[in-house]
Amino acid sequence: MSLNARIGRIETLLERAEPSAVELATALLDLYGEGLTRIMAAADDDLAARLADDDLVAHLLLLHDLHPVDVRTRVTEALRGTGAEVVAVDHDLVRLRLDGCHCSAATVERAVRDAAPEIERVEIERPPALIPADSLLGART
Template structure:
């Protein structure tokens, strides 16, 4: 028996193909065949989930984290509720990857709800881009989160200039008396 060694691109392609095949089951015209095929797929997923649960139970904490860090295996662990890192940590890591768009801070995870505070950089459209990126990052990192509430951070206070503008004008810096 050979061992498959897919690179990340091949794994992603296979995931897309598998999702398409599973989705196509609903198009089967024979209801009995459709139900049987769906039941077979669900049984296979449950079997692999049980196998993963046993592997994770045998793995030490460091091994479990290393296994979960693999993109494909990590998402399979998420599907089965076996990921060793809590949702909060996964979300914080995902939000840290958005720094180029602005700031996104996880405020709380309350069951299926995540609350995030954002502060965009630049114009209003970048704020919408950041909000969309936050939604996508949370969905990817923590699919068990059903809703993301995003609150806008208050605008940062503007620091006063080092030299008052009045002092820069021609007459503003004079302290009386005529020039000699």
């Protein structure tokens, strides 16, 4: 089962769970989070990077705000070669500028969400046209 499928299953179960079951899940998350905090504190940079490269472990690190690579760097790396440039990262928002037509907006947005699942909004700015439409549609004399 894929990571996204597992996460979806957990979310579905939590929605249907009794309050005591949700409390139990929260307590377990806190316990595992403390364990991960200790692991990351003891890990050298090489081990931390290798842990962050694993999709499942990276998700757990993100869940507990322990990922060793900041959002901007993860998004920038994910967009390398797409023609998209990171303009700003602000909490749950990433603002991008698409340069040319290397990739579709949907492809770029998917890359951002895969690299930084904590991002809730992606805004894409397109560069101005080479020839402004106003000049093409100007008044005829």
